[in-house]
Amino acid sequence: MTGLHERHLAVSPEWLALYYRQPLELTHGEGRHVWDADGNRYLDFFGGILTTMTAHALPEVTKAVTEQAGRLIHSSTLYLNRPMVELAERIAALSGIPDARVFFTTSGTEANDAALLLATAHRGSNQILAMRNSYHGRSFSAVSITGNKGWSPTTLSPLQTLYVHGGVRSRGPYAELSDERFIKACVADLEDLLGHTREPAALIAEPVQGVGGFTAPPDGLYAAFREVLDRHGILWISDEVQTGWGRTGDHFWGWQAHAENGPPDIITFAKGIGNGMSIGGVVARADVMNCLDANSISTFGGSPVTMAAGLANLSYLLEHDLQGNARRVGGLLIERLRAVGAASEAVKEVRGRGLMIGIELVKPGTDEANPEAAAAVLEAARAGGLLIGKGGGHNTSVLRIAPPLSLTVAEAEEGAAILADALHAAI
Missing domain, CATH: 3.90.1150.10 (Aspartate Aminotransferase, domain 1)
Incomplete structure (x- = not known):
């Protein structure tokens, strides 16, 4: 040792x-x-x-961090912050969400926590639909919607979580079905679940489950879920902490493999955007993002240094395909x-x-x-x-x-x- x-x-x-x-x-x-x-x-x-x-x-990210640190390291969200506004503009445009608003955090856990706050406040419900085998972070709210017992150390929760089939294609009761029948069975399970509960606030799902072992449903599952969710007014949160920014190759966002009904109501992101700097965030429709009726700020979310890194990193990623x-x-x-x-x-x-x-x-x-x-x-x-x-x-x-x-x-x-x-x- x-x-x-x-x-x-x-x-x-x-x-x-x-x-x-x-x-x-x-x-x-x-x-x-x-x-x-x-x-x-x-x-x-x-x-x-x-x-x-x-x-x-x-070098592009290192240079951006060094130059910004030499000017101003910290200000908080109480002051106008040019790098934060510029990165928010770019992410809002890339998100696919109309009239999008962006809130920056310091991690994916905090991003998912903020998304849950928005969804429950907007809907007036503390019920959340989550996927079995999922992982969404280590905060008290995030572990309570994590469908993987190895990463959820307590059953105590501020939320009532209901778990849905579909995140794991090769295991479970529907594993032997064709993709088409698998999707139909998972949708039927969701419909049945909603028939036995009050109206949940949102479904949160990773397009590809990260900690769960890079498992994914057939393309189109969340589009099929969305049809059911829309009938009930339930929001869709896509946890893109691991799948965002083109990592899956076929799409810039993981949700785009399930895009028949348009973008999610809320997207959470983190990890890769900062290339190691601590950036997380939430993108949401304006009516969802603006639903809170209390004041809020972030001390470290949107830090000038991390935003400069994110801008340089995103530019490099796009320019080099x-x-x-x-x-x-x-x-x-x-x-x-x-x-x-x-x-x-x-x-x-x-x-x-x-x-x-x-x-x-x-x-x-x-x-x-x-x-x-x-x-x-x-x-x-x-x-x-x-x-x-x-x-x-x-x-x-x-x-x-x-x-x-x-x-x-x-x-x-x-x-x-x-x-x-x-x-x-x-x-």
């Missing part, structure tokens, strides 16, 4: 998890690589939990990983789109989750020079792969080869 690890354990909560038997101290990064305190270099396929979206030490790169290079990577998975009885499924890919591991010859194998592959990949993540609602048995969106073809090939060796060595 290193001295820093011992010091960490002495001052940190026991529930503050660390990866690896011998935890890493990362000291610097560049592009798609990071280095640890011992000088080891790693190809980064997790990006600080999908947060280093464009690249480590991206990183969404297109995620689609092209992500398509190649998932093809390679499916070939790797086909050679192993321990791989149940390789799934995903763009640069958001999950490898679900099971005990060979069964459908039983295999968290021990996932932990072993994580260690073996690190030994081979690759950092990946873990997740899944079934005892963290899914390997999560989400590199920066500037990943090159050569780096994708290298990472797939390391993963192939890690799976062979660990299982």
Whole structure:
């Protein structure tokens, strides 16, 4: 155990998890690589939990942060803030929501908390529909709508949460159905649920479940849900904390795979927009955003420095078509990983789109989750020079792969080869 690890354990909560038997101290990064305190270099396929979206030490972002810090670091929302207004204008236009309003926070958890406040106040209801296997953050309200017991430490809640089928395609009572019948069954479940409860405020859903193991329903499920929600006046909150900004390749937002009935009423975002700076936020229709009848401010949301980073990062992403790169290079990577998975009885499924890919591991010859194998592959990949993540609602048995969106073809090939060796060595 290193001295820093011992010091960490002495001052940190026991529930503050660390990866690896011998935890890493990362000291610097560049592009798609990071280095640890011992000088080891790693190809980064997790990006600080999908947060280093464009690249480590991206010069455009570093320059914007440095220049803004040299002028003014902090002001709060009590004063006009040019970088905040400029980033809000761009996000409102990109959101697809007509007459959109944007409120900035410092994290995805806080963004989802704000969205729940808006929805419950607008509807006058504390009932929330959420998806099974979901994750929305670690605040008191967010854990109360998280449908994954591994990340929800209490049953106490300010909200009454009702869980809906549909977020996991390959497990559960509808797994054997065709996509069309799967959607119909999930819609029928939603209809039945609404027949036995008072009017909920909103449905909150991740288009691709992040912590849940990069699971997703068939395209169109949330559009079908939206038809039901609209009949009841229930709002739709799309949690885009992990799926936003083109990560899925096919779409800029995850909700666009379910776009037949237009954009959600509320979108939450965070992680990648700041490329590591602490930015979260909510986009909503003006009538929803303006429904609060009490004063509010944010001390740190919309910080001039983080907003400058977000503007530079978003500009780089759009100007270099990183969404297109995620689609092209992500398509190649998932093809390679499916070939790797086909050679192993321990791989149940390789799934995903763009640069958001999950490898679900099971005990060979069964459908039983295999968290021990996932932990072993994580260690073996690190030994081979690759950092990946873990997740899944079934005892963290899914390997999560989400590199920066500037990943090159050569780096994708290298990472797939390391993963192939890690799976062979660990299982």
